[in-house]
Amino acid sequence: MKQSFKQSGLAGVFTVLLTLLSACSSGGQGAGSGAKPAAEDPNQAAVRELVVGLSLDTLLEERWKKDRDLFKAAVEKLGAKVDVQAANGDDAKQIAQAENMISKHVDVLVVVPHDAQVSAAIVAKAHQAGVKVISYDRLILNADVDLYVSFDNEKVGELQAEALVSKVPRGNYVLIEGADTDNNAHMFKRGQMKVLQPLVDRGDIQIVYDQFTKEWKPVNALANMKTALAANRDAIDAVIAANDGTAGGVVGALAERRLAGTTPVTGMDAELAAAQRIVEGTQTMTVYKPIRKLAETAAALAVQMAEGKKVSTDKTVFNKKIDVPAILLEPIAVNRTNIDATIIADGFHSREDVYRNVDN
Missing domain, CATH: 3.40.50.2300 (Response regulator)
Known part of the structure; x- marks a missing residue:
């Protein structure tokens, strides 16, 4: 009886081991036989949404409210999120808001600077965190700005x-x-x-x-x-x-x-x-x-940069430090x-x- 029990117990263990090995083997072969990759498993965590930071000088003027709304709508249409902050003419506040967005790991930062010189600090802080910066409509001076999108x-x-x-x-x-x-x-x-x-x-x-x-x-x-x-x-x-x-x-x-x-x-x-x-x-x-064109152009380029894709331009604008790659639209x-x-x-x-x- 004891011998029969031991044999039966060993057989059970071997059966379990064989089942586990078969499952592992089947999982390994599944990636090459039509099974879903792990990343596509609905039980796995979703891929993080891209986030674009928008740092505005002010929202006290009609013009900038339009830019905010158009830019946000364009970015969201492209599948990313927007974090908008406005400093209303306060340089220290704009820098602090930008630092906050950088700490929250935005993928790219779009800045309408209040002070063209002071805002260079924002670019430096963003680059330290590996975040690229787009200067929107107004050019940031004396900084390694990654892209300038504006009008002529x-x-x-x-x-x-x-x-x-x-x-x-x-x-x-x-x-x-x-x-x-x-x-x-x-x-x-x-x-x-x-x-x-x-x-x-x-x-x-x-x-x-x-x-x-x-x-x-x-x-x-x-x-x-x-x-x-x-x-x-x-x-x-x-x-x-x-x-x-x-x-x-x-x-x-x-x-x-x-x-x-x-x-x-x-x-x-x-x-x-x-x-x-x-x-x-x-x-x-x-x-x-045409602010819609500006906002939608900047939004498309911001998402492209957030995805790690290269942006090429045929113009540059000197900002007292470098020739910044630039997209310049025509005013009317x-x-x-x-x-x-x-x-x-x-x-x-x-x-x-x-x-x-x-x-x-």
């Missing part, structure tokens, strides 16, 4: 100056530029001066006031324009305002002197208030930068004659909203 910003300045010269080929000009800390503001001005300088040299145009606008704030543009008017006893023939926010400040100052609508004023960004001023006649033009001049065919036709603003004050 010197062309923006050229379009602004050309619009005014066509109306006022001679006279006193005022330049109300953007924030001195924003590299784009300097690029806009370079473009403006390409058009204006030959006329200044010839004596046709006199630049009687030239000032940057701290933080791009309309209230600061208003103060600058009041100073310009007082210094020149209202003898101002044309005003180049760098964007629609500063244009709003300029028009406000002109309105106080009953000059709104008689002194041409430029802008940029095609904000709704600016579009309304154009149809009312108090702002001459704006520069439309918008005035009373083509506003319907541009920003309204694109669905950027509805016709009802743009013409609300005129139609009523």
Whole structure:
């Protein structure tokens, strides 16, 4: 009995071992015979979603809310997630927010810098963690930026100056530029001066006031324009305002002197208030930068970089340290004659909203 029990027990052990060996052998052969790989096993953990970090200077302006929404929608359509943080003009906060996103292991970081110089710290911290950085619309200076996606910003300045010269080929000009800390503001001005300088040299145009606008704030543009008017006893023939926010400040100052609508004023960004001023006649033009195209282009490239794929460009922009690979889109001049065919036709603003004050 005892011998029979031992034999039976040994047979059971051998049976179990053979079963286990057969199962292992079957599992090993399964990968080559149509069985699902381990990674595809529904019981295994899902592959981690790619995450794109978006660090914004501000969400206090209409323009940047549109960028955020369009960029987020485009990234999510491509199957990735977006972590959005906005510093609202605070450099220390923007750096801290970027560090937070980096610590949460975003796969790529897209930055709209508040201060072009200070934001170099964000690039350095991202690279230490192996995260690539895209400079969105505004160029980060003195940093090893991986990609710059924007518009041809010197062309923006050229379009602004050309619009005014066509109306006022001679006279006193005022330049109300953007924030001195924003590299784009300097690029806009370079473009403006390409058009204006030959006329200044010839004596046709006199630049009687030239000032940057701290933080791009309309209230600061208003103060600058009041100073310009007082210094020149209202003898101002044309005003180049760098964007629609500063244009709003300029028009406000002109309105106080009953000059709104008689002194041409430029802008940029095609904000709704600016579009309304154009149809009312108090702002001459704006520069439309098709933000949907910018956001969707940047989103596609961000996901591509997050996946570890190489991005190639045919342009570079020097940021005082390196020639940054760049994608530069074309801006469009918008005035009373083509506003319907541009920003309204694109669905950027509805016709009802743009013409609300005129139609009523």
